[in-house]
Amino acid sequence: MNKTLKGWKDIPIAGVCWKPATQYLTGDWKTFKPIHDAEKCTKCLLCPMICPDSAIKWNQTNEEIEFDYDFCKGCGICANECPADAIKMVREGGE
């Protein structure tokens, strides 16, 4: 029976997390989804600063705010704080 047990050299080093969390999508947690209105947006860059999930990104090439729905948990902080009222929360999956 002892033969089936692994020695200390064979087991993985304890507690080393080796996969990036970006492979674990948290986007399906959300009930409400933020919709960005590019017309109203003044690009003040407040929302990427206060998103807990780094799900609001600044696209450097076309200078636009982009939402990453793979990670957005739909908390609604961005919509609540937006000074230009350019973000609206809508129910995921439509009405």
Add this chain to the structure above:
Amino acid sequence: MTTTSWKPTAKEIVEKAELFTSGHRACAGCGPAIALRQVMKATRGPTIVTNATGCMEVVSTIYPYTAWKVPWIHTAFENVAANASGIEAALKAMKRKGRLAHENIDVIAFAGDGGTFDIGIQALSGAVERGHDFLYVLYDNEAYMNTGIQRSGSTPHGASTTTSPAGRVIPGKLQYKKPIADIMVAHEIPYVATASIAYWQDLLVKARRGLETEGPAFMHIFTPCPRGWRYDTSKTIEIARLGVETCIFPLWETIDGEYNLSPQSKIFALKPERKKKISGYLKMQRRFKHLFRPKFKHVIDEIQHRVDERWNRLLKRCNMTQSD
């Protein structure tokens, strides 16, 4: 100590790589996750992070996933400051022996209020007394949230938690919050600051100052928790801002023991009529719901009284008394 002239612009910060990435499993609307993101945006070069047990340790490294892009070490509730001391001492020894490729490596210790106010204070007190060069960041969500909202030394007076429940007789927690930042100032360390996630620029500058400080630096960040404070997830930043506007959590820093009010709080010292009443802040959070019953109305006055008392004491320390 010299103060940094670093004034980050929003563009510079959003273009900087995320060191605390998406995919962590904090609740929607998590305040501490915002604090960690913002602090990691203030780093100036290679950084080693150590994290006490707590919400942010649990959510950021669920095996086999990690949300950290920097070397990161988990440690127990009580010894994150001891761990940071060890890392800093090892870096110093390697540098002396010429085995360090980098000119400078910063060490940051993250801990929640449980790991700082209660369990970790002995290690923290020892580490700053020995004068290790590291930045200690306390993200304060005012209870042990990840184990199920138990009261801590940081939980404010009147808050209902699972171990200080509000009932017919007792209005939630009976004790007041420990003034931890003042306790750290009393250790005579070169840099202590309080910050709020609602004012990101102020927070980033303070974090950078803490990193640039030669010797121990301590930062107390106010991070509302939708789950434990029982409010809608979208209100996190609003409540963090209200905390500053009601002066229950004023923003200040001490450089070599000299108190300085930060501009966000200074406005309420110069124009006291703009300071908001505490009842609005309490009303937004259902952990204080019972205080609005006629029986416990007096508790709100007690809290207001205590807030004013602490605020006036702070103004005296900053040489900004209201009569001037």
